[in-house]
Amino acid sequence: xxxxxxxxxxxxxxxxxxxxxxxxxxxxxxxxxxxxxxxxxxxxxxxxxxxxxxxxxxxxxxxxxxxxxxxxxxxxxxxxxxxxxxxxxxxxxxxxxxxx
Numbered sequence: 001x002x003x004x005x006x007x008x009x010x011x012x013x014x015x016x017x018x019x020x021x022x023x024x025x026x027x028x029x030x031x032x033x034x035x036x037x038x039x040x041x042x043x044x045x046x047x048x049x050x051x052x053x054x055x056x057x058x059x060x061x062x063x064x065x066x067x068x069x070x071x072x073x074x075x076x077x078x079x080x081x082x083x084x085x086x087x088x089x090x091x092x093x094x095x096x097x098x099x100x
Contacts, residue, residue: 003030004032007027009070011068011069013058013067017065024044026044028041
């Protein structure tokens with residue numbers, strides 16, 4: 001007999017183009033194969049779907065430049081959005097960090 005268990009996960013998404021955020025609820029089914037391997041199936045609204053971190057589009061602007069956060073970390077990460085003085089300020093900030 002194979003081990004099987006289910007869980008529910010909430011994922012938070014943020015569009016990197018228009019800054020829209022939204023949540024999606026997934027049912028996750030895990031099945032062990034008896035040899036140490038595991039298969040995972042994600043379902044949304046009763047239908048099988050891709051993993052939560054792939055193939056997402058913004059419901060507002062339909063951009064596919066979307067960042068996924070597994071809740072509960074998602075809301076905290078989205079809430080830490082820092083306002084800057086624009087692109088020039090970001091360039092100087094990245095230069096100070098030696099990141100650009």
